[in-house]
Amino acid sequence: MASLLLISTFAAYASSQSTTQQAASVTAAASGSQASGLSQKVDPGFAGFGIEPSNLFSFTGGDFANDVSMQFLQNLADYSGSPPHIRVGGNTGDYMMFDGSYNEFWIQADKNANGQGAIASNSLTFGPKYFEAIDRMPTGTPITYGLNLAYEGSDYISNIVTEASAALDNLKNVKVFSFEIGNEPDLYLQNGFRTGQWGGQEYVQEWQDRTSAIYEQVLKSRNISSNFFEPPATASTIGTTFTIADLVQDGILNKANGSDDSYVSGWNQHDYFYFVDVSTLPIDVNYLMDLDHTVSQFAYWQQEIASSAKYNLPYNLREMASIGPTGITGISDVFGAALWQLNFFLYAASLNITSVGMHMVDGSYANAWQPTSEQSNPPSAVVRPSYYSYVAMDQLIGAANSTLQIAALNASSLPPAYSTGSLRSYAAYAENGLMSLILINALQSNASQTPKNTLTVSVHLPSSLAGQTLHLSYLTAPGADSMHNTTFNGLSFEDSSSGGKPVSVGDGKLQSLTVGPDGVAAIPVRDSEAVIATFGALLGSNAVQHANGSNGETSSASAASSSASLTIATTAAAAATASVTGSGAPSKSGAVGLRRGRDEDLLRWMAVGTLLLGLWMMMYG
Numbered sequence: 001m002a003s004l005l006l007i008s009t010f011a012a013y014a015s016s017q018s019t020t021q022q023a024a025s026v027t028a029a030a031s032g033s034q035a036s037g038l039s040q041k042v043d044p045g046f047a048g049f050g051i052e053p054s055n056l057f058s059f060t061g062g063d064f065a066n067d068v069s070m071q072f073l074q075n076l077a078d079y080s081g082s083p084p085h086i087r088v089g090g091n092t093g094d095y096m097m098f099d100g101s102y103n104e105f106w107i108q109a110d111k112n113a114n115g116q117g118a119i120a121s122n123s124l125t126f127g128p129k130y131f132e133a134i135d136r137m138p139t140g141t142p143i144t145y146g147l148n149l150a151y152e153g154s155d156y157i158s159n160i161v162t163e164a165s166a167a168l169d170n171l172k173n174v175k176v177f178s179f180e181i182g183n184e185p186d187l188y189l190q191n192g193f194r195t196g197q198w199g200g201q202e203y204v205q206e207w208q209d210r211t212s213a214i215y216e217q218v219l220k221s222r223n224i225s226s227n228f229f230e231p232p233a234t235a236s237t238i239g240t241t242f243t244i245a246d247l248v249q250d251g252i253l254n255k256a257n258g259s260d261d262s263y264v265s266g267w268n269q270h271d272y273f274y275f276v277d278v279s280t281l282p283i284d285v286n287y288l289m290d291l292d293h294t295v296s297q298f299a300y301w302q303q304e305i306a307s308s309a310k311y312n313l314p315y316n317l318r319e320m321a322s323i324g325p326t327g328i329t330g331i332s333d334v335f336g337a338a339l340w341q342l343n344f345f346l347y348a349a350s351l352n353i354t355s356v357g358m359h360m361v362d363g364s365y366a367n368a369w370q371p372t373s374e375q376s377n378p379p380s381a382v383v384r385p386s387y388y389s390y391v392a393m394d395q396l397i398g399a400a401n402s403t404l405q406i407a408a409l410n411a412s413s414l415p416p417a418y419s420t421g422s423l424r425s426y427a428a429y430a431e432n433g434l435m436s437l438i439l440i441n442a443l444q445s446n447a448s449q450t451p452k453n454t455l456t457v458s459v460h461l462p463s464s465l466a467g468q469t470l471h472l473s474y475l476t477a478p479g480a481d482s483m484h485n486t487t488f489n490g491l492s493f494e495d496s497s498s499g500g501k502p503v504s505v506g507d508g509k510l511q512s513l514t515v516g517p518d519g520v521a522a523i524p525v526r527d528s529e530a531v532i533a534t535f536g537a538l539l540g541s542n543a544v545q546h547a548n549g550s551n552g553e554t555s556s557a558s559a560a561s562s563s564a565s566l567t568i569a570t571t572a573a574a575a576a577t578a579s580v581t582g583s584g585a586p587s588k589s590g591a592v593g594l595r596r597g598r599d600e601d602l603l604r605w606m607a608v609g610t611l612l613l614g615l616w617m618m619m620y621g
Ligand SMILES: *[C@@H]1O[C@H](CO)[C@@H](O)[C@H](O)[C@H]1NC(C)=O
Pocket: 037, 038, 039, 040, 309, 350, 351, 352
């Protein structure tokens, strides 16, 4: 009876914004141990990033630090309890040579370099300032650092040992978590880094040649154990001899000399949902938002995840994005991509993927934020909708104090207008108890479409939860095609005067509801919107127990008026959303000198052009 009342009360609220409601149904268990398909614990740095080495300074800033960009990382650290995992690696890492005497916030490109490769494997020089820039990231940021495998001049061992030592000695504020050696070596025949016989077996030999030298000359003296390396697993899905099973057979897990461990700390997998000029299907927002496509994309990789589990090693997806190499405007930079990305984080967690690094490249529309030119003073950054999916994931992780586990739920009685790919539902457990329910309604509804339909999902819970309050945190925007005015939990990051910090703007959404006496929670979620419904307290309102042991500040989520069972938030007009410059296109307005401008273009071309060259073989799905 009371739950009927609840639904009808809500209908009155919803009718002002939406057309007819439709209903679907899911069931969630009260404890993790009773849940089917429960994941392992989700690491607080789970929702991470990859940064293309030649483009590092765009994100960190060069001579002038990009404080806004670094604040975007710090927010996430504050929400989850630990900074996001960062991989500094990519194609251009295989062109990089460390020179301790090169003392500029810049990467020098040498067009006459002679190392083998379609682009020479020693054509970029960097120095200590490169590490100084990485060290601007939040304290304790776990870094997977990519070393050059492509270069094979006679001094290749001393070169890689020098690079590894320089990383460990110069990175002080962040924490080097692992080394990667070589970017996508299964594609080395295509980009000319190797000729003749080249497969998993040759790769494992060359890799061990380098890992053993680094262990002997760099790690041992620093008391770092041998298993400090993440071998890249296969990037292509056809004709490959680089699967985890192949590499294990080739001896990659052999014990290190004088150690009880191997050299392997986990795998370093790369994949994109879609890659321009490699994926053959046409792409639009609707295709991205059909979440069944994410499942078919990962059918292949699930075998690799299972292989990884067999050897008790973490499976890290360190290079990923909606669309590689640089996204597509109108698809990667609109709100639909934020819904895709929140689902991707949860889906990946449910598959026991240990970490997901969305790859950041200069000028990519898939970046969570777009930095201005590193030469502008001060450099800044403009947020994209997909950033809010990190905020949602990290507030969820933080609320669980590093004990988050995810289980995917199956919806039934989906109305005919919804395909199976339009709705995703997950349960989140903390300390084994049900903490949150996550509903993603990915049916496309653009900003101009009014009124919008709302789906009311009846979540069937054990009757022990009857009468409990669920606090609602919406991931919302005017529509699937919106580039601006996304909020999560009423927070906005678009105010250019806030230095990248959150501004509480509210969202006018329902703030909480009560589980009915029959154990059913009827949770409304509009088309093109997601909601996280949490027991106990609104996400972000409790202090987060930091993974490093300290007890943090509460994040500045909109204050919860959590006592009432049906409070409708008022839109906070106080904090005005400031205008955001540009439509998300990379700003090249900085005063860039002519020579430097040319080199900048060269670096960008290297990052992007060679992603294309190197990955022509990589299969979608
Ligand atoms: C994930 O890990 C948990 C805990 O180790 C295990 O119970 C579960 O079956 C794994 N799930 C998958 C999809 O492998």
